[in-house]
Amino acid sequence: MGIRIFQGYDHTLENSDINIVIDVIRAFTVAHYAFERGAKQILLVGNVDAAIQLRKSHPAYLLAGEINGIAIEGFDLDNSPLTIMECDVKDKTIVQKTTNGVRAALNSLNANELFVTGFSNARQTAQYARKRYLSSNETAKINIIASHPSGDDDLACAEYIHSIIAGSNTISTEEVVARIKNSHVAEKFFDESNPYFHYKDIATCSKEINSNFLMKVNQECEIPTIERFFI
Known part of the structure; x- marks a missing residue:
């Protein structure tokens, strides 16, 4: 079977038909909510300096992200979906560094199609990939990357996708939600x-949203850019 799961952000992947990169807590849940609130696009950068240089050229860009989970000094937004839900991001370009x-996404560009997701739109992403898989007579190569090196939250979502x-439906949404909430990555969120x-x-990151789009990375841009991919 050509569907493989990898855990971590630094794998050297062979060329594939589809790569799906997962970050449940919290990067791609944040991205999903940003698009739900009307964000135009999300540029992916590997370091803080790259984000700051982009803002110098484009003052209207919003910088979002974290280092070790904590907000970055000089950035407009942290890495919390709660923050995104309270901000006006309609028609805005966001620059994301996490x-x-x-x-993991920047290390997964060698695919015909690259999608990013949290649990919030994992089902829709998986259903699209299944259609592509079946239309290829199950020969398509699909990599699913659980970006946290040891987090069971991303791994549970990867197994769900x-x-x-594969059409096996061996893991339920309830099990995924439980594993997200009980993962070691989530522990610090419950520390008062x-x-x-x-x-x-964590409640937000473990909730599915029925969107009419996926989050696809446009690899033809100078800077890899997440865009809405309507389904």
Whole structure:
């Protein structure tokens, strides 16, 4: 079977038909909510300096991201879906830099199609990939990248996507939600003494949204750019 799961952000992947990069807590949940709120596009950069240089050339761009989960000084937005839900991002271009998800996406560009997702739109992403897989007589090469090197949140989502593409349906949404909430990545969000993280982010990251689009990375742009891909 040509559907493979990788864990971590630094794999050397062979060329494939579809790569799906997952960051549940929180990068691509943030991206999904940004698009739901009308964001125009999201540019992916590998470091803080690249983001700042982009803003010098394009003052209207919004910088979003984190280092080790914590907001970056000088950026407009952190890496919380709660923040995105409170901000006016309609028609805005966002520049995103994160520890795992963005790095994994930038390392997964050798595919005919590259999608990013959290759990929030994992089902729609998987259903699209399944159609492509079946139309290829199950010969398409599909890589599913759980970007956190050890997080069961991303791995559970990867297994969920794999099961939908393969048609096995071996993992339920309830199991995925439980594994997201019980993952070690989520622990700090429930620590009331930690001011940098909020438990409501986990509730948001473990909720499915029925969107009419996927998040596809346009690899023809000078800077890889997430765009809405309507389905």
